[in-house]
Amino acid sequence: MTEQAILQIMDIRKDFSGLEVLTSVNFTVGANERFAVIGPNGAGKTTLFNVISGKFPATSGAVLFKGRDISSQSAYRRARMGMARSFQITNIFQQLSALDNVLAGVRSHQGLRYNLLRRPHHDQRLIELSEAILERIGLQDYRDVPAQELAYGQQRALELGVTLSCDPELILLDEPTAGMSRKETEDAIQMISRVTRDIACVIIEHDMNVVFTLADRISVLHYGVILACGAPDEIRCDQKVKDAYLGEDES
Amino acid sequence: MMPKTKPAYLWAWPLGLALLAALPWILPPYQLRLVTEATIFSLYAVSYNLLLGYAGLLSFGHAMFFGVGAFAAAVVINSMEGVPLFLALAMATALTTLAGLVVGLLLLRVKGTPFALLTLAFNALFYAIAVKWHTVTGGDDGLTVFPSVVNFGLLSLDPGKGPDMYYLTVLVIGLAVAFCCYFTRTAMGQSVLLIRENEERMRFLGYNTNVARLMLFIITGALAGLAGSFYAIFNSFVSLDAISIEMTTKVLLMTFIGGTASFAGPIVGAFFYTYVQDFLSDLTDNWPLIMGTLFILMVLFAPGGLSGLVKSLAARLPGAKDKGSDRDD
Amino acid sequence: MSEIAVFFLHGLAYAGLLFLVSSGLTLVFGMMNVLNFAHASFYMLGAYFALSLLHITGNFWLALIISPLLLMALGMVIERFLLRKVHVLGHVHELLLTFGIAYILHEGVKWIWGTSPQAMAVTGILADTVSLMGITYPVYRLFIFAVSVILGLLMALVLFKTRIGITVRAAVDDSAMVGALGINVPRLFMGVFAVGAALSGLAGVTAGPLLSVFPGMAESILIDAFVVIVVGGMGSLGGAVLASFIIGQLQSFGVILFPEFSLALIYMLMALVLVVKPEGLFGEKQ
Numbered sequence: 001m002t003e004q005a006i007l008q009i010m011d012i013r014k015d016f017s018g019l020e021v022l023t024s025v026n027f028t029v030g031a032n033e034r035f036a037v038i039g040p041n042g043a044g045k046t047t048l049f050n051v052i053s054g055k056f057p058a059t060s061g062a063v064l065f066k067g068r069d070i071s072s073q074s075a076y077r078r079a080r081m082g083m084a085r086s087f088q089i090t091n092i093f094q095q096l097s098a099l100d101n102v103l104a105g106v107r108s109h110q111g112l113r114y115n116l117l118r119r120p121h122h123d124q125r126l127i128e129l130s131e132a133i134l135e136r137i138g139l140q141d142y143r144d145v146p147a148q149e150l151a152y153g154q155q156r157a158l159e160l161g162v163t164l165s166c167d168p169e170l171i172l173l174d175e176p177t178a179g180m181s182r183k184e185t186e187d188a189i190q191m192i193s194r195v196t197r198d199i200a201c202v203i204i205e206h207d208m209n210v211v212f213t214l215a216d217r218i219s220v221l222h223y224g225v226i227l228a229c230g231a232p233d234e235i236r237c238d239q240k241v242k243d244a245y246l247g248e249d250e251s
Numbered sequence: 252m253m254p255k256t257k258p259a260y261l262w263a264w265p266l267g268l269a270l271l272a273a274l275p276w277i278l279p280p281y282q283l284r285l286v287t288e289a290t291i292f293s294l295y296a297v298s299y300n301l302l303l304g305y306a307g308l309l310s311f312g313h314a315m316f317f318g319v320g321a322f323a324a325a326v327v328i329n330s331m332e333g334v335p336l337f338l339a340l341a342m343a344t345a346l347t348t349l350a351g352l353v354v355g356l357l358l359l360r361v362k363g364t365p366f367a368l369l370t371l372a373f374n375a376l377f378y379a380i381a382v383k384w385h386t387v388t389g390g391d392d393g394l395t396v397f398p399s400v401v402n403f404g405l406l407s408l409d410p411g412k413g414p415d416m417y418y419l420t421v422l423v424i425g426l427a428v429a430f431c432c433y434f435t436r437t438a439m440g441q442s443v444l445l446i447r448e449n450e451e452r453m454r455f456l457g458y459n460t461n462v463a464r465l466m467l468f469i470i471t472g473a474l475a476g477l478a479g480s481f482y483a484i485f486n487s488f489v490s491l492d493a494i495s496i497e498m499t500t501k502v503l504l505m506t507f508i509g510g511t512a513s514f515a516g517p518i519v520g521a522f523f524y525t526y527v528q529d530f531l532s533d534l535t536d537n538w539p540l541i542m543g544t545l546f547i548l549m550v551l552f553a554p555g556g557l558s559g560l561v562k563s564l565a566a567r568l569p570g571a572k573d574k575g576s577d578r579d580d
Numbered sequence: 581m582s583e584i585a586v587f588f589l590h591g592l593a594y595a596g597l598l599f600l601v602s603s604g605l606t607l608v609f610g611m612m613n614v615l616n617f618a619h620a621s622f623y624m625l626g627a628y629f630a631l632s633l634l635h636i637t638g639n640f641w642l643a644l645i646i647s648p649l650l651l652m653a654l655g656m657v658i659e660r661f662l663l664r665k666v667h668v669l670g671h672v673h674e675l676l677l678t679f680g681i682a683y684i685l686h687e688g689v690k691w692i693w694g695t696s697p698q699a700m701a702v703t704g705i706l707a708d709t710v711s712l713m714g715i716t717y718p719v720y721r722l723f724i725f726a727v728s729v730i731l732g733l734l735m736a737l738v739l740f741k742t743r744i745g746i747t748v749r750a751a752v753d754d755s756a757m758v759g760a761l762g763i764n765v766p767r768l769f770m771g772v773f774a775v776g777a778a779l780s781g782l783a784g785v786t787a788g789p790l791l792s793v794f795p796g797m798a799e800s801i802l803i804d805a806f807v808v809i810v811v812g813g814m815g816s817l818g819g820a821v822l823a824s825f826i827i828g829q830l831q832s833f834g835v836i837l838f839p840e841f842s843l844a845l846i847y848m849l850m851a852l853v854l855v856v857k858p859e860g861l862f863g864e865k866q
Contacts, residue, residue: 368806536691
């Protein structure tokens with residue numbers, strides 16, 4: 001397991017000026033695995049994501065990515081190493097077209113970030129790679145539409161597209177179906193399972209249906225500690241989890 | 252997204268170039284001087300707008316780079332007998348680049364209002380240094396500059412002569428402005444735009460946004476320095492005025508009166524300012540009051556500046572449906 | 581020894597002026613999140629108004645009272661009819677507006693009063709000197725310091741002991757919250773802006789006889805006031821007190837110790853604060 005682990009979370013603790021949000025979090029995500037973190041509101045899920053993706057450092061503990069300790073690396077370095085994240089509240093480039101949104105990540109991955117001479121829009125390869133991503137998320141017909149004019153479901157898809165745009169080996173999805181209708185959620189599940197066929201994925205979700213459909217393994221986060229960790233069926237039967245979480249949420 | 256070559260522009264290019272080349276025969280010397288001056292200020296304003304309009308960085312210290320460029324060019328030309336003009340320009344620009352690096356490293360630690368405040372404070376510091384450093388800058392007396400003749404094989408241009416200076420300016424400053432325009436479409440230019448739009452996301456896409464901002468600050472500083480060098484050569488003189496807060500105010504007024512939302516706005520502003528100043532200063536000594544009032548009116552009622560006004564007027568005219576839609580980014 | 585005391589007193593007088601100017605600047609920034617580039621222009625106008633009032637009435641004390649009142653009115657007008665209008669356009673436009681106002685006031689002053697420095701004479705006890713522990717010292721500088729201390733104490737009294745002061749402090753912390761509590765925030769803003777303008781104007785009046793009155797006086801104190809609020813922390817009144825004191829002393833001793841580089845000292849302090857604690861000594865992290 002450890003040899004092919006892509007992400008190892010080791011004894012992560014995070015407190016915000018005295019308020020302890022994460023007490024001790026441990027888990028390991030294998031290459032190609034779909035791993036879910038569930039837990040009630042305020043359990044510290046988004047904080048955990050922020051620590052993993054490098055928005056802020058943990059108070060103690062270590063994050064290992066592809067076997068390397070990245071605990072002190074900045075967010076952009078982690079992104080360059082092949083880790084990408086999405087946001088619970090859609091966080092895309094609202095004024096730009098769908099194509100420009102994914103182009104930002106595509107050219108970052110190709111090392112075309114600060115070049116003073118080359119124009120990304122004149123680079124056929126970059127455009128093709130970007131269009132391929134739009135096709136994967138079903139927005140190929142909207143390439144020139146500004147993001148803010150897209151429907152909500154499409155914006156969420158674009159959020160996923162931007163996350164995929166720098167060709168990551170691991171993606172962190174923060175409530176990818178938040179605010180979606182049942183139909184949109186169904187589509188989103190299919191899309192996520194399609195795009196994560198050969199990428200490892202950590203997903204935070206509220207919607208149990210999404211989690212149990214998608215995840216290979218699930219961790220339950222409850223007030224800063226991992227309560228249980230295992231295959232969906234194990235979690236479903238776990239008494240502690242039932243008491244702490246499922247009991248109050250599945251009514 | 253790919254720019255389609257419009258047949259209408261094909262003949263406009265040679266025509267425009269021919270007009271630029273013919274200008275010294277068409278315009279009287281004084282008018283030619285105004286065009287040259289406005290062209291120099293165009294680069295100053297365009298470089299400023301790369302900071303303000305594209306990256307959203309409000310600086311009140313652009314004159315420190317303009318001034319460093321102006322003094323550096325003067326000092327190099329005066330102290331190195333017979334130095335080729337282009338070498339002097341290159342050295343002045345290099346020095347401004349260095350100044351941009353040092354100031355940028357310090358100032359870009361903060362953002363927003365504190366950044367704006369500090370740029371003004373540093374401009375004041377640069378001014379104070381220029382006042383005190385009498386041996387280099389000439390203090391209140393300023394420096395006279397007599398650059399050497401530029402030789403292009405058969406053709407030679409003397410910066411001391413109006414038409415020659417005009418050609419030099421159009422050539423070098425024109426190329427620099429064209430570079431700025433090109434820059435907005437390069438990977439770097441686009442990154443700057445995207446960072447203003449959503450800095451957090453850019454970081455999670457692997458961009459070191461601090462480095463991008465620093466690079467932009469340095470580049471725009473260097474371009475302002477180039478404009479400053481030309482200003483010194485154009486006037487055959489450089490005074491403390493080139494590095495003063497007034498010079499910063501000037502670029503703000505030009506850029507903002509012209510409009511920050513489009514690439515051409517600051518160029519419009521530079522020409523407008525130069526001509527209106529020329530016109531008003533004959534009538535009254537208090538022309539800055541009129542210019543300042545105009546600026547405030549623009550801030551209050553026409554945040555898009557002159558170019559924004561023209562655009563919205565054009566959009567209202569019947570039969571001008573497409574005018575507003577061909578924005579280039 | 582006595583020389584050091586003299587320069588220390590000089591520093592105190594300038595610190596007093598700086599505090600009067602920067603306290604309003606920092607309070608307005610804390611509340612409205614607007615850095616008012618025209619704030620030092622109020623200082624300059626205060627001095628010019630006093631100059632004219634002195635010509636008309638011949639009474640310095642009258643000028644000392646009326647001039648700040650005029651600036652208070654001007655502050656109200658600027659806040660109500662200009663700043664509030666541009667608020668919806670965002671930060672950049674607010675800064676540009678105040679910058680434009682500063683520019684116009686600068687040019688306007690040159691137009692009305694001319695560009696050359698003008699002396700402003702005080703008479704009576706203020707023009708005297710006094711013996712303090714063996715040194716002879718001009719009363720006027722002590723007067724400046726006394727004025728700023730009295731006003732500083734008055735400000736502290738109002739801010740910490742009265743209802744309106746508590747509201748102002750709450751608004752500095754969180755203006756949206758105060759608005760939600762049913763307090764008329766725009767009027768509060770206008771009030772603080774106007775009081776800030778009056779304080780700055782008062783500083784200008786008291787500075788007049790000391791430094792003489794000239795169009796560049798706004799620019800020179802503006803930069804120092806900026807340094808004060810950067811070093812002290814933007815929005816912090818306590819920071820303004822401490823930083824004014826430090827800058828005042830640095831200015832004063834800098835001139836004797838490093839006559840050529842007294843300005844550089846202040847900038848070095850600012851650079852140091854920026855590197856070590858970018859939010860300022862008393863500032864909160866953004």
